[in-house]
Amino acid sequence: MxxxxxxxxxxxxxxxxxxxxxxxxxxxxxxxxxxxxxxxxxxxxxxxxxxxxxxxxxxxxxxxxxxxxxxxxxxxxxxxxxxxxxxxxxxxxxQGTPIDANQSPDREKLAALVREIHRQPTIAVALEIEEKISRYRRAIAPHATFAGALASLHRKIEPHMAAAARLSDGMVLCHNDLQENNLIAGLDGRLYAIDWEYAASGDAYFDLAVITEEFDWDTSGRENFLANYLQRVPGERELQRLQHWQHIYRYLALLWYAVQNCHRDLTGAPDRSDSIHREAEALLRRLY
CATH class of the missing domain: 3.30.200.20 (Phosphorylase Kinase; domain 1)
Incomplete structure (x- = not known):
């Protein structure tokens, strides 16, 4: 203390x-x-x-x-x-509480918050996903027990990055870490986003992917949230775009944990080597 x-x-x-x-x-x-x-x-x-x-x-x-x-x-x-x-x-x-993923958050209110974030002016710093992944990979010790699984996963993710780039329609301001602890339901009835340290200009669907992955919604829940965000029924192209970014986000999150793990002397984080390896293998199976 x-x-x-x-x-x-x-x-x-x-x-x-x-x-x-x-x-x-x-x-x-x-x-x-x-x-x-x-x-x-x-x-x-x-x-x-x-x-x-x-x-x-x-x-x-x-x-x-x-x-x-x-x-x-x-x-x-x-x-x-x-x-x-x-x-x-x-x-x-x-004054408020973080929203609880287990209590079915108000998707309409959450989608409205994300839309409003994306309406703000862009900033000079952009999330170039391939560069971000490359920097994370360089920060991971090559002898780490999970390094091989992450390398195999990278090869599987590359086509999704290419597809996401083709489907992109430009950059907006993104929060890039809209998981439940960073979303506060205020006592005033409003929803707020906190912890903007990963914010950058980027693809709007990265924010949508973070939310749908972190809240672990099923297909119906994802489509409902996307419809609330778009304010119309999503088309096949938009559903595919979201799926590509979901895979990319899950991979990026694993790399983030791997970087944390390799720099525990600075972060004080516990050793998560086994769980990182298991999650990498699980994502590999999901992509086959």
């Missing part, structure tokens, strides 16, 4: 008139440490960025740009301060 002096940045005067106090640690993600704090009588969230940000290919400048756009549109926790040295981020605390 860190002491309050270790949690609160020494340059807090940039964003608070009085010395902030730590209320409690928040459930920590796999890359960062977050705390609920009190500053000038207001509840805030302080996120201390991961020392493995470089290995995980995180672009904090892109995050700041996306946050400014999302903040203006009321789509995220209001931004208080983005540290220019990229050590931490301070936002308002949203």
């Amino acid at each position: 860190r002491t309050p002096a270790e949690v609160i940045p020494s340059d807090w005067a940039h964003w608070s008139h009085s010395a902030p106090t730590v209320v409690k640690p928040l459930s920590n993600g796999l890359t960062n440490r977050s705390y609920q704090i009190l500053a000038d009588g207001t509840l805030l969230v302080l996120r201390r960025n991961s020392p493995a940000s470089s290995q995980l290919d995180l672009n904090r400048m892109a995050e700041a740009q996306a946050l400014r756009l999302a903040d203006r549109a009321g789509l995220c926790a209001p931004v208080v301060y983005c540290d220019p040295q990229q050590r931490y981020l301070v936002t308002r605390f949203i």
Whole structure:
């Protein structure tokens, strides 16, 4: 457990008139440490960025740009301060709870949030999926027990990347990590997206793939969500496009965990070698 002096940045005067106090640690993600704090009588969230940000290919400048756009549109926790040295981020605390994948979230409301994100202006940083995958692969130790399975999986994913590129209709602003812990149902009745550290301009269907995979919807659920997003019945081309991106996302997520695993000295993550290998084999079977 860190002491309050270790949690609160020494340059807090940039964003608070009085010395902030730590209320409690928040459930920590796999890359960062977050705390609920009190500053000038207001509840805030302080996120201390991961020392493995470089290995995980995180672009904090892109995050700041996306946050400014999302903040203006009321789509995220209001931004208080983005540290220019990229050590931490301070936002308002949203009164609410993360949505629960097991309780059938409101697909219409979720689709509306994603549509609104995609309506925002694009930013200069783009998610070039082949480059992202290449950077992740370079950050994975070649002697890792799961390296062979991931290499086999890469060969199976390449045709899906090519097909997704052919079906693309341009770039939009994407959050790129819309899983349940990053979606907050506010007490005001609104839905908010938090943790924009993977945000970039990219293919809209990547965001849709993240949601449909993370919520583990069946075919009917996926088609219903896509219809809500498109505001019409999806065609075969759109269903195929979503499926390609689902496979790509699942592979990218495995690579992300593999990078985490190979840099446990920085992230403090537990050893997931066996589960990464099992999931890679399962995805290989799914693609045959």
